[in-house]
Amino acid sequence: xxxxxxxxxxxxxxxxxxxxxxxxxxxxxxxxxxxxxxxxxxxxxxxxxxxxxxxxxxxxxxxxxxxxxxxxxxxxxxxxxxxxxxxxxxxxxxxxxxxxxxxxxxxxxxxxxxxxxxxxxxxxxxxxxxxxxxxxxxxxxxxxxxxxxxxxxxxxxxxxxxxxxxxxxxxxxxxxxxxxxxxxxxxxxxxxxxxxxxxxxxxxxxxxxxxxxxxxxxxxxxxxxxxxxxxxxxxxxxxxxxxxxxxxxxxxxxxxxxxxxxxxxxxxxxxxxxxxxxxxxxxxxxxxxxxxxxxxxxxxxxx
Numbered sequence: 001x002x003x004x005x006x007x008x009x010x011x012x013x014x015x016x017x018x019x020x021x022x023x024x025x026x027x028x029x030x031x032x033x034x035x036x037x038x039x040x041x042x043x044x045x046x047x048x049x050x051x052x053x054x055x056x057x058x059x060x061x062x063x064x065x066x067x068x069x070x071x072x073x074x075x076x077x078x079x080x081x082x083x084x085x086x087x088x089x090x091x092x093x094x095x096x097x098x099x100x101x102x103x104x105x106x107x108x109x110x111x112x113x114x115x116x117x118x119x120x121x122x123x124x125x126x127x128x129x130x131x132x133x134x135x136x137x138x139x140x141x142x143x144x145x146x147x148x149x150x151x152x153x154x155x156x157x158x159x160x161x162x163x164x165x166x167x168x169x170x171x172x173x174x175x176x177x178x179x180x181x182x183x184x185x186x187x188x189x190x191x192x193x194x195x196x197x198x199x200x201x202x203x204x205x206x207x208x209x210x211x212x213x214x215x216x217x218x219x220x221x222x223x224x225x226x227x228x229x230x231x232x233x234x235x236x237x238x239x240x241x242x243x244x245x246x247x248x249x250x251x252x253x254x255x256x257x258x259x260x261x262x263x264x265x266x267x268x269x270x271x272x273x274x275x276x277x278x279x280x281x282x283x284x285x286x287x288x289x290x291x292x293x294x295x296x297x298x299x300x301x302x303x
Contacts (some may be wrong), residue, residue, distance in 0.1 A: 007301045012153045022047045023145040031137040038087045053200025057164035063080035086120040092232035095145040139288045166287035168197045173279040185234045192227040208293040226271035
């Protein structure tokens, strides 16, 4: 039925359905023998992030279970992060090479790509039994899926939804405000995480008012693409600076860093244009507006 609440179901039923669907998709990715392992890991980590976005939205209703679930899925995602991060570096380099495709630096990009491919393979080989680890994770996810029916969500539904929406929106607004004052990679990462959770929340409640929230989702998708690309380049900068032995090369590292810096400036400029509009409302006003949409949506159901 998709990653969104349905008008005919209760909040608890919707949360359980969505969680079970996400876990089923993750299990299918892990158990598909024809699936490329790097792509499977990428997709599974996305399912974990969507699950954490879901439980964040209803955190006040989950009570003590929220912390337990959030920690478990966060840890599960980190188990796969090193392999995925190595793959994302290759993807980021390809995007950078397209951006500077007319600069005559094909040899530079080609050599760094070769080094990053070797680095990725070394990481996979260092993980002695990746296949067994993925198999074990699949078994754990099957157990987690079976336990979703035991999740309890208690409290007034509109208050639970309003609290979750406000909390995540406020985190993004605060991070953005700090970035404008003292920009740094840590704050950009905080803004990226908050905007990603905000995107998940908008997808979950899109049926509250399709035309308006769908338009917001489009802009949030664009914002998260920009912030994600910027984050990958920040990680690449650290990699180039801190792993010179691994990436030992005769090409001009300073030139690569200069291109990364230019691309990051362009990405951040475009991201801030969107973010300033996404977070233009005060958190209380935003939460109040979404709460009104919820009430109108529920009133339609009872007619």
